[in-house]
Amino acid sequence: MPIATPDVYAQMLDSAKEKGFAYPAINVTSSQTLNAAIRGFAEAGSDGIIQVSTGGAAYWSGSSKKDMVVGSLAFAAFAREVAKQYDVNIALHTDHCPQDKLEGFVLPLLEESEKAVARGEDPIFNSHMWDGSAIELDENLRIGADLIERTGKAHIVLEVEIGAVGGEEDGVVGEINDTLYTTTEDALKTLEALGKNGEKGRYITALTFGNVHGVYKPGNVRLRPELLEQIQREAGEKVGQDRPFDLVFHGGSGSSAQEIADAVSFGVIKMNVDTDTQYAFTRPVAGHMLGNYDGVLKVDGEVGNKKLYDPRVWGAKAEDGMAARVVQACENLGSAGTSVK
Numbered sequence: 001m002p003i004a005t006p007d008v009y010a011q012m013l014d015s016a017k018e019k020g021f022a023y024p025a026i027n028v029t030s031s032q033t034l035n036a037a038i039r040g041f042a043e044a045g046s047d048g049i050i051q052v053s054t055g056g057a058a059y060w061s062g063s064s065k066k067d068m069v070v071g072s073l074a075f076a077a078f079a080r081e082v083a084k085q086y087d088v089n090i091a092l093h094t095d096h097c098p099q100d101k102l103e104g105f106v107l108p109l110l111e112e113s114e115k116a117v118a119r120g121e122d123p124i125f126n127s128h129m130w131d132g133s134a135i136e137l138d139e140n141l142r143i144g145a146d147l148i149e150r151t152g153k154a155h156i157v158l159e160v161e162i163g164a165v166g167g168e169e170d171g172v173v174g175e176i177n178d179t180l181y182t183t184t185e186d187a188l189k190t191l192e193a194l195g196k197n198g199e200k201g202r203y204i205t206a207l208t209f210g211n212v213h214g215v216y217k218p219g220n221v222r223l224r225p226e227l228l229e230q231i232q233r234e235a236g237e238k239v240g241q242d243r244p245f246d247l248v249f250h251g252g253s254g255s256s257a258q259e260i261a262d263a264v265s266f267g268v269i270k271m272n273v274d275t276d277t278q279y280a281f282t283r284p285v286a287g288h289m290l291g292n293y294d295g296v297l298k299v300d301g302e303v304g305n306k307k308l309y310d311p312r313v314w315g316a317k318a319e320d321g322m323a324a325r326v327v328q329a330c331e332n333l334g335s336a337g338t339s340v341k
């Protein structure tokens, strides 16, 4: 199918909220990880979201080039071609964009989409994330309010982050502190600034409940999905709307099936997965290389084995591994078998 149009993306998000499931949003950094992600969605019969981080976008442009805009446009163009081969809907998203990267990442991409829409085409990306979690909430929301004016007009969904996700991206490394848990007060300020959903433009919200990027040994991360239920209820009562937020779960890797199911039951409709799919891609490559070291290397004056070091051979194994992990994410989130036709 073609990449999801804005209408199809809206239907996908509505369907998830109504039926109580969520889409995996898989970070991809290459044509191979992209192919693996789409294949996983198709095998699960699930629509899905693929996304690039700032680092991922830079890498897409060529590891020696590091141009986030070139990389993002190349990612989107490649996805548009290959997605046509599958019978599920795929939406394109850009991940965390902090304030100092707006000028070099989301704003120029938004401008390209505005031009496309002015020509009567669809926007290039279905959604963009603005990550103002490292700055004061009022400033985060002021920038969010400016952005939603533009994203709304370009039929793009805006993702915002209220509270901070732990891990390197938000500068909260190895410590559990209050910023990892959003409050109802912050959630209400968000509704005030960005509107009840759809009034100004559609947005999805990463309310944080102890989420951390990466995978840690048991005991290091304390997820409190019940916080999402409390915020949806308390904020919903204040504004007279049932579950006012369409929620995003960051740091999906390493979460238990129960934590995921609980978060989804409280209104999560998108869960980001990166670390676990990175590992699922790399693990079979490690097995291949370590198990065939005398074929992939030229040992003791031998010539190695072209059938073992051809990148397509180990690359296909990597894609198999990652696609299977994407299927598992669809099953955990309940999106398997729900594709909007």
Ligand SMILES: O=C(CO)COP(=O)(O)O
Pocket: 027, 095, 096, 212, 213, 214, 215, 249, 250, 251, 252, 253, 272, 273, 274, 275, 276
């Ligand atoms: O939240 C993420 C990307 O924004 C992914 O987090 P993980 O790497 O923990 O899955």
Ligand SMILES: O=C[C@H](O)COP(=O)(O)O
Pocket: 027, 053, 054, 055, 056, 095, 096, 169, 213, 274, 275
């Ligand atoms: O934001 C979290 C994702 O895992 C992106 O990671 P990255 O910046 O290493 O590409």
Ligand SMILES: [Zn+2]
Pocket: 096, 131, 133, 161, 164, 165, 169, 170
């Ligand atoms: Zn963040």
Ligand SMILES: [Zn+2]
Pocket: 096, 165, 213, 250, 251, 272
């Ligand atoms: Zn994240």
